Structure formats: structure tokens, C-alpha cells
Amino acid sequence: MTPELMQAGAARLRREPGAAAVDGSGDRGASYGRVVQPGQLDLAHGAILYLDDITVSFDGFKAINALSLSISAGELRCIIGPNGAGKTTMMDVITGKTRPDAGKAFFGSTIDLLRLRENEIASIGIGRKFQKPTVFEQLTVFENLELALKHARTVRASMAFRLDGAQLDRIGAMLELIHLKDSAQRTAGLLSHGQKQWLEIGMLLMQDPKLLLLDEPVAGMTDEETERTAELFLSLEGNHSLVVIEHDMKFIHELTQDNPAKKVTVLHEGSVLAEGTLAQVQANEKVVEVYLGR
Numbered sequence: 001m002t003p004e005l006m007q008a009g010a011a012r013l014r015r016e017p018g019a020a021a022v023d024g025s026g027d028r029g030a031s032y033g034r035v036v037q038p039g040q041l042d043l044a045h046g047a048i049l050y051l052d053d054i055t056v057s058f059d060g061f062k063a064i065n066a067l068s069l070s071i072s073a074g075e076l077r078c079i080i081g082p083n084g085a086g087k088t089t090m091m092d093v094i095t096g097k098t099r100p101d102a103g104k105a106f107f108g109s110t111i112d113l114l115r116l117r118e119n120e121i122a123s124i125g126i127g128r129k130f131q132k133p134t135v136f137e138q139l140t141v142f143e144n145l146e147l148a149l150k151h152a153r154t155v156r157a158s159m160a161f162r163l164d165g166a167q168l169d170r171i172g173a174m175l176e177l178i179h180l181k182d183s184a185q186r187t188a189g190l191l192s193h194g195q196k197q198w199l200e201i202g203m204l205l206m207q208d209p210k211l212l213l214l215d216e217p218v219a220g221m222t223d224e225e226t227e228r229t230a231e232l233f234l235s236l237e238g239n240h241s242l243v244v245i246e247h248d249m250k251f252i253h254e255l256t257q258d259n260p261a262k263k264v265t266v267l268h269e270g271s272v273l274a275e276g277t278l279a280q281v282q283a284n285e286k287v288v289e290v291y292l293g294r
């Protein structure tokens, strides 16, 4: 579906209240009888992220070359590909760090990401986790999560912030989710590499992103930490949409084994080389040649 069709659909939705919509605060459902407002995340067409014919050039070299990609709401999509395939540059386009020379990028069917600044994109519900953990090393685990909550930008979150009980409950639930309940009062700098990664993911989640972009999240983790991270991501799938860039094929296997139909995308030279189930892309001769066979 083209963004024009999406926009036409969105216009129709504006005329036909009763269509499903998601507001910027991340609240899904309870939308019947409501009009889709400008800036609201509209998932009526099923896609949370839509990239169409994106090209990014650096001094004439096309790091991204006519890339098109669509991620469904609630989907966990793994993206693999050789070094230099353009995976990080693609994330840079989605988050507003890099402006493409051409193409379209939509969040839901109505929010044009190419019109927004980096901080605006973060505040509408796109969270990004870089490869290296960036937690506040001098603060405790609890304080890191508390700080992330204070930085939540939605009105709803600011109001909830006054409710001490609710705030504590939320941090408590997050500590449990990221397996750091017993380390709540530990200084973050003393955590293992894997625990720091989980803490940073928890800090992102405190801001209730609808779409999470995760760049090589298990690099440097032990096997056990990697398995736990897979469990964590699988528990987020559905409520959040996740795009996971990873080289670790065991991790990709763990993320996809619950559902044989789950899609994996292979990037190569700035474009989609293959897309399909893990079994399909692993059996694809071109993929084996440029990536998996190496």
C-alpha cells in the first residue's frame, strides 16, 4: 500500500469516526467514536512503520538504495545482513538522525517521519537502543528507571508521575520484567554488560514506546543472557512493535521459533535482498552467498 492510499484511508477515517486509532500517549483501544487527529498514531491499516523507496547517499555512495519495508503493529521483525548492508543507516532514517535523499517514511498511516525532528520522533513513541549501553553508571538501577520515567514526555505519564504509588508499581514491574529486581539498589556501573543492556531497555520501556528499534542488543552477552533477552523481547511482542538488528543467528532462531511464520528481512547493499521465514531466508542461495555462507 502506498502512503497516498494510506493518507486517503486516513482522510476517510477522519470522515468516518468509529475507526480504530491509537493516540500519542500509547493508549490502544477505547477509540471507537473518536476521530483520528493529526499527529495521532493510526494503525487502522495494520502497519506501524512503512518505508518506501528510501535512498541515502554519502558522497555519491548509496548506503541505502531504494529500500522499502513494512512492519506490522505488534510485530517482532529481525533484520540481518552483512557489515555495511545499511542496517544502522536505516535506523538513522527512521529516528530522524539522517535525512534520505528520496523516499517516504511513515509511522502508522498518517505520521510522516521525514517532516519530524529527532526529538519529536522520540516523543511520538519510537525508542532506539544503540549497541553500546548508555545507562547512568553512578546511579542505582532504581534511580535510572526513575529518571527515565521523569523524562517521559506524554501528558498522561506526567500526570501519573504525581501518583507515587503508581510510579513505584510501574518501576517494580519493570525491574521484574528486566530481571533486575534483586539489583534495584545496585550502582548501575557494577552491573554486567548484559544487565546494563536490560536496564537500558527498561529505561526505554518506561517511556512506553510503540516501536522499539534495537541495534545488536545481544552483542557481548553470555549465552544465558542472550536467552533471557529473547524471552524479554518475546514478552514485549504484541504490546510493542520491535525491529531487531542482529548478527547472532542463534538469537534470531530463539526469537522466531515460537512462530514459524515470523518474518526475517535480509538487507544487502542498502536494499532488501530477501524476506520470509527464517527457514526460507536460510535456504535462499543469494542470502547464503552474501551473508550466511561466510
Ligand SMILES: Nc1ncnc2c1ncn2[C@@H]1O[C@H](COP(=O)(O)OP(=O)(O)OP(=O)(O)O)[C@@H](O)[C@H]1O
Binding pocket: 058, 062, 063, 081, 082, 083, 084, 085, 086, 087, 088, 089, 090
Ligand atoms: N556518515 C557516513 N559517511 C559515509 N559513509 C557512511 C556513513 N555512514 C555509513 N556509511 C557507509 O554506508 C554503508 C552502510 O553502513 P551501515 O553502518 O548502515 O551498515 P550496517 O549494515 O549497519 O553495518 P554493520 O553490520 O557493520 O553495523 C557502509 O558502507 C558505511 O561505510
